[in-house]
Amino acid sequence: MKSKSIFYIIYNIMKNNFKNKFYNEISVKLKNDLYKINIGYMLLKNNIINFKIKKKNNLLIITNKIILNLYKDYINNFIKKKNIKYKIFIIKDGESYKNIKTVNKIINYLLSNNYDKNTILISLGGGVIGDITGFTASIYHRGIKFIQIPTTLLSQVDASIGGKTGVNHKIGKNMIGTFYQPIIILTDIFFLKTLSKKELKSGLVEVIKYGIIFDKKFFNWIEDNINDLININKKKILYCVNRCCEIKSFFIKNDEKENNIRSLLNLGHTYGHAIESYTKYKNWSHGESVASGIIMSCFTSEQLNIFKKKYTKRIIKLFKLLDLNIKGPDNMNATDYIKYMKIDKKATLNKINLIIPIRIGKAIIMNNVSENIIIKSINKAKKL
């Protein structure tokens, strides 16, 4: 991470500017793509976003019933200003519908209604809707454009950025998917006001993750401001979302296809995905699963004599403030974890590769972690 220091200088200049306004733009420049993350409060209402849609572009918004009921007028006003027609396609809510069947339904609708290759799909929702919409866009007519409008904290700080699309398979999470970038991301924290506390806390897990893997100062800031974040203090949450988007786009820019440092973003996710797969994407939210996974990763690092216990304690304290269960499912034992962890996308030749923290603000990839240590880490978390 050679450019970290430069990144910090730029960031500090920008941070000061950002504190006085409610809007920011982050450019994500990749090998073949360049797009912007627009971050703000009432972003869609103020119509300050600088992008154009042509008349030939048929728009289809993919969303779910709950979001539509809450934000129909808000969205309608936004798109009306652009003077273009659009239709809405409703999909069912929840990770258990993030599968190839839902993708087929959207494609059937698109084909039956003559949507051509100039169609633009708009994802209006959380990570599930974003992943499904992005994947559909990537395979329809060998690739059409799509826009991300993330409505949950989790998708605003994480899932909407970086072009990972995909659906789950009963054997494993996100096993079917593509790398496919949106043409723009519209991150409007106005949506967060209707988010359930459970979902908000799920998003805060990923926020904390950024602190652990990359930014000690940000981790300290989260500790100092956790209550404001839980209560969606407008200024604080905007600062927080913006910082997460910066960190995530830094990783994406340097390693789009996750051959190297991007995989650090998966801290806690190998354990976490095992929980989600085992519980069939029901009951256990992504955030809660990852929180358990992060703690297990801390224990793994502790056992390798790398991570200090005092750091783990600070992380546990934060997660407890969020009322998260960090012990994993009661009925899931270590062998259940191992089974799913071996088919994780990061696994090679049946060996488990893990992201582990080495201190607050830095993590590494640890290849071929012994099963014995993994089992011990899981059991240690179970006893919390």
Place this chain on the structure above:
Amino acid sequence: MKSKSIFYIIYNIMKNNFKNKFYNEISVKLKNDLYKINIGYMLLKNNIINFKIKKKNNLLIITNKIILNLYKDYINNFIKKKNIKYKIFIIKDGESYKNIKTVNKIINYLLSNNYDKNTILISLGGGVIGDITGFTASIYHRGIKFIQIPTTLLSQVDASIGGKTGVNHKIGKNMIGTFYQPIIILTDIFFLKTLSKKELKSGLVEVIKYGIIFDKKFFNWIEDNINDLININKKKILYCVNRCCEIKSFFIKNDEKENNIRSLLNLGHTYGHAIESYTKYKNWSHGESVASGIIMSCFTSEQLNIFKKKYTKRIIKLFKLLDLNIKGPDNMNATDYIKYMKIDKKATLNKINLIIPIRIGKAIIMNNVSENIIIKSINKAKKL
């Protein structure tokens, strides 16, 4: 096509070298990918191909029963020399199985047997197997490597090159897919000896297409050598396959994502895909459908006072030497064609865009062709 002249000079040098040997390599250099088409006779037996597979790479060959029975030993000897393990996954033969269900079956197998992201899929077969394998590779673990070993003339001269992958939908052909390049293409004309005459002729339709859209001299050569090609004269067919691969890779290099000149390769395909969709990918082969389509495109161009009748006659004569039905299905009328042509991938805003020849050796994209002219072209072909 600015670089055509340079291309011709290089080609002429190469052509002379090529005539004296049974092996050639064509580099396909794209924005993000570089791979080689290796062309030869008994290419796999002679083991002259310069590529390595690492131990961590799990190999899975996707093929069908017929090919496997014919070439099991041939393939086994080839891979043995590379000293790596492999397994074979059998899929059913034919365009009607080129759908998302077959992709799901392969993915289920991969996941159930712990195939990780270092897996390499090998497509051993014709265009259908190549398209399915490439698409599966592009979406499994967000993209794994794959190798093309095309076994039909059609796939050797066309489908295996250029990274178009995909499956059909009941509403239209290749509606679901990606652009995803193989890491190498092994084009061994040894496979052609067991090809049925029907399949061989289907491939020759695409060969003739290259002559019409790009290379007058090659078209003349085909006219002079059509009987040798039908009888799979080793030297002639090798020259022919090589020339087609050169032409196709020229188009791919200049327009990978088909925003422009690559679409010229679709001469006859808009009409042709309508036939295939209407007949549900049964009875009418791709080649025969495209042959009818090419004739209809010639008639379209004639009616626009562009293409000369004498050219159409020469093309019809060639197709008749191949015993092809160039009238389209008897029970399919012009309105049936229009319906499917409007949902073709090249269609925009419900308007039909066509590739039409302007003389032997050159074709253009004609946007928004009137339905009236299209209907007349179809009916003229029906009367042949």
